[in-house]
Amino acid sequence: MKRTGPLFTLLAGLLLALFMLSLNATTGTKQASQYDADSPADKVSPSPAPTATTTSPTPTPSASPTRAPAPNADYAGRTDDDSSAVSVSLRDGRAIAYFCDGRDKESWLKGDVEADGSMKLTGKGKSELNGTLKGKSIRGTVDIEGGHYAFTADKAVKPSGLYRATATVRDAKIDGGWIVLSTGDQVGILNRDGKPSPAPRIDPETGAVTIDGQRLTARPVTP
Numbered sequence: 001m002k003r004t005g006p007l008f009t010l011l012a013g014l015l016l017a018l019f020m021l022s023l024n025a026t027t028g029t030k031q032a033s034q035y036d037a038d039s040p041a042d043k044v045s046p047s048p049a050p051t052a053t054t055t056s057p058t059p060t061p062s063a064s065p066t067r068a069p070a071p072n073a074d075y076a077g078r079t080d081d082d083s084s085a086v087s088v089s090l091r092d093g094r095a096i097a098y099f100c101d102g103r104d105k106e107s108w109l110k111g112d113v114e115a116d117g118s119m120k121l122t123g124k125g126k127s128e129l130n131g132t133l134k135g136k137s138i139r140g141t142v143d144i145e146g147g148h149y150a151f152t153a154d155k156a157v158k159p160s161g162l163y164r165a166t167a168t169v170r171d172a173k174i175d176g177g178w179i180v181l182s183t184g185d186q187v188g189i190l191n192r193d194g195k196p197s198p199a200p201r202i203d204p205e206t207g208a209v210t211i212d213g214q215r216l217t218a219r220p221v222t223p
Helices: 005-034
Strands: 073-078 085-091 094-100 106-112 118-123 128-134 137-144 147-155 161-169 172-180 186-192 195-198 208-211 214-217
Touching: 073 137, 073 161, 085 128, 085 147, 085 161, 085 172, 094 118, 094 161, 094 172, 094 186, 106 128, 106 137, 118 137, 161 208, 161 214, 172 208
Parallel strands: none
Antiparallel strands: 073 085, 073 147, 085 094, 094 106, 106 118, 118 128, 128 137, 137 147, 161 172, 172 186, 186 195, 208 214
């Protein structure tokens, strides 16, 4: 009988050694592939560095000085040479004025009033009034038909102020303007079909006036 035991044991040991070498080689290859530098799983994108944010302080708007608008009121007075009268009516930043000498020279003027009380009013024939409201008075000048007049108009208390009446009397177009002063004096011009003459007196309480036998009502003038 042949002795095969030791040979069989040797062959088995050799096969086991070959199997272990093959197993180690396979495991090493798998581990190398897991840590391959070209593997996408190993590539980690660096986080971007935080950007410093600078907050600029919001500029505070500078406060502009404000002035109160001119009050709604009426003003009346005489020119410095006492030859004529001027009345100015202010409403919501607008002004209307009347200049007359009580005989044949007159002008209606209008325009805006600035926040500081200054005004430049214009009328027909290049007439112009420049004035400034200070306190309870308007001080200024009127240029009309080549004449230059300085005036002071104080705040009027009704019934003083500015009045006007328009109508047709005996087929004539009537247009009258009156300045009633705080003293009770009246200065006005009545136009009949455009021809000026001194205006008759009105009742300052009611505005009633009689022209050529016809009773009319003169009404306060506002812008």
